Amino acid sequence: MRKVIRFSDPVSIYARASAVGKTEYDGPLGALFDFHDGTDRFGADTWEKSEESLSLAVLNFALARAGESQDEIDLLFAGDLQNQCVASSSGCGTLGIPYCGLYGACSTSGEGLLLASLALAAAPSLSRAAVVTTSHNAAAERQFRLPLEYGGQRSPTAQWTATAGGAFLLCRSSEPFAPPSAPRIVACLPGRALDSGVTDGANMGAAMAPAAADTILRYFSLTGESPSDFDRIVTGDLGAEGSALLSELLRDNGLDLRGRHRDCGVLLFDPLKADVHAGGSGCGCSASVLSALFLPALERKELRRVLFLATGALMSPSCLLQGESIRGIAPLIVLESGKTGGDK
Amino acid sequence: MNFDRRRYLERVKERESGSPVFKNCFFAYLFGGGICALGQLLLSLYLFWGLSERDAGTLVTVTLIFLSACLTGIGVFDSIARIAGAGTLVPVTGFANAVVSPALDNKSEGLVTGVGAKIFTVAGPVLLYATLSGALYGVILYVVRLFL
Numbered sequence: 001m002r003k004v005i006r007f008s009d010p011v012s013i014y015a016r017a018s019a020v021g022k023t024e025y026d027g028p029l030g031a032l033f034d035f036h037d038g039t040d041r042f043g044a045d046t047w048e049k050s051e052e053s054l055s056l057a058v059l060n061f062a063l064a065r066a067g068e069s070q071d072e073i074d075l076l077f078a079g080d081l082q083n084q085c086v087a088s089s090s091g092c093g094t095l096g097i098p099y100c101g102l103y104g105a106c107s108t109s110g111e112g113l114l115l116a117s118l119a120l121a122a123a124p125s126l127s128r129a130a131v132v133t134t135s136h137n138a139a140a141e142r143q144f145r146l147p148l149e150y151g152g153q154r155s156p157t158a159q160w161t162a163t164a165g166g167a168f169l170l171c172r173s174s175e176p177f178a179p180p181s182a183p184r185i186v187a188c189l190p191g192r193a194l195d196s197g198v199t200d201g202a203n204m205g206a207a208m209a210p211a212a213a214d215t216i217l218r219y220f221s222l223t224g225e226s227p228s229d230f231d232r233i234v235t236g237d238l239g240a241e242g243s244a245l246l247s248e249l250l251r252d253n254g255l256d257l258r259g260r261h262r263d264c265g266v267l268l269f270d271p272l273k274a275d276v277h278a279g280g281s282g283c284g285c286s287a288s289v290l291s292a293l294f295l296p297a298l299e300r301k302e303l304r305r306v307l308f309l310a311t312g313a314l315m316s317p318s319c320l321l322q323g324e325s326i327r328g329i330a331p332l333i334v335l336e337s338g339k340t341g342g343d344k
Numbered sequence: 345m346n347f348d349r350r351r352y353l354e355r356v357k358e359r360e361s362g363s364p365v366f367k368n369c370f371f372a373y374l375f376g377g378g379i380c381a382l383g384q385l386l387l388s389l390y391l392f393w394g395l396s397e398r399d400a401g402t403l404v405t406v407t408l409i410f411l412s413a414c415l416t417g418i419g420v421f422d423s424i425a426r427i428a429g430a431g432t433l434v435p436v437t438g439f440a441n442a443v444v445s446p447a448l449d450n451k452s453e454g455l456v457t458g459v460g461a462k463i464f465t466v467a468g469p470v471l472l473y474a475t476l477s478g479a480l481y482g483v484i485l486y487v488v489r490l491f492l
Binding site for chain 1: 345346355359364426432433442445449
C-alpha cells in the first residue's frame, strides 16, 4: 500500500490515559500524566512484572475515564519491548479482551493506533478498540543493554528508555456514543522498514531519522499538503540527535518544518536535570506524551491538526553484534481536533 | 526520498562530537588517583598492623573489591562511575562491579539459572582471555627458559 489511507468515517480517540515512572514524573511534563509511581515498581517485585502492572493499570484508567467495562471493548492492540510482548499479554491482556500483540519497537504506539483505526474502518461489527503501549527502563535495559547497576559512561548520543505507558480507546466518530469533541484520526500512512546503515546501538536517533524523513516526505508528496497545514509535526523518540538529523534530511529534500516539529523523547525529560543524554525513547515515550500533552491540546482546540509519527529502531542485539545495521520505521497518523458539540 | 546512505553515515559521524574527552580524563584522573591513594593508605595501615608486605597487598585488593561490591549493592556505584568513568573502571573496582551488577540483576531468575548463569556476562571476556593469555605466556616462558 503506497497510498495515504483516508477514513471517510474518522476514528475518534474517545478516552486516553498515561502513566510514568519517577524520572519521567520529575521531568517538565510530570504534572500532565494521569498517575505515576515514584518507585518505578507499580506494586510488583520484578521489573518485568512492574511493566505488566503498568500496562494493566493504564488501560483500567482509560476505561474508568470512559465509564466503560472491559467487556465493551471488542479488540485490543498492545505492545511493549519485552520478549513476545509479555508485559502486554500478561498486563492489559489479562482483561480478556481479544488481543493482538504488536512489536514495532518504539513505533508501537503509532502502529497500534494505525491498525486499530484500520480495523474499525474495515469491520462495522467492531464498535470499540483499545490501544496500549508501555516500556520500562529497567526491564528494557536488562534485555537489550547492560545490568542496571553496571558502572559505565553512556555515549552522548544514547537515549533513555522511558518508564511510561499510554492507553487509548477508539471508535468510529459516527457512533452515537462518540463524544463530538474527541480528537480524530482522519488518515494514516504506514511506515517502511528503512535501512539507516547505522550500526551503533547507542545512536538510535540516527537509526530512526531516515525512516521518519521517508514517511514525512511520502505523506506530503502523496497529498500535496505542506507543513504549514499542520500545527505540529510530532515524532516519537528521535531525541536531540535524531531530530537534528531529521531536519537536515528533510532540508536536503527541500522540506522545512518551520518550527512545527516536536519530539516526544526531547519533551519528556529536562536534559539538565536527568542524565538521559539525547532524550527519551521506548514504546511508552510517544504513547504517554501523545496522551498527556497532544491529545488534550487537540481536545481543547489549541491545536487543530497534528501529524504524529511514532518512530522505531528495529534493533536486535544479536544482529547488531553480527555487524548488521539497524532499520528504522515511522508509521504516520493524521490527528484533527473534534467537531464542537452538536454539529455532528 | 533522496537518501545517500554513505553521506548520511558521514554526517552521523561528524555530528557525534564524541564524549567530552578532557572532562572525562580529568574526572578519571581524580577518582582513579583517589582510589589508588586509598589503596596506599590501606596498605600503610595493614603494614602498621603488622602484616607482611605480600599479605597487606592482597588485603588491599580484597578491601577495594569488597567496597565496590557493597557500593554496587546499595545502588551507588553506577552513579559514581557515571562521573568517574575510567577512574572507577580501570582499578579492580570496575571488575568487582562488572561481576556484582549482573549477579544482582539476575537474582529474580533464580540462583542457578539467573545469578549462576549470568554472573560473568560482563566480566566473562576478561576472565577467559586473561586466563588464556596467562597460560600462553607461561608456555612461552617455559620454552624460552629451556634454551637460556
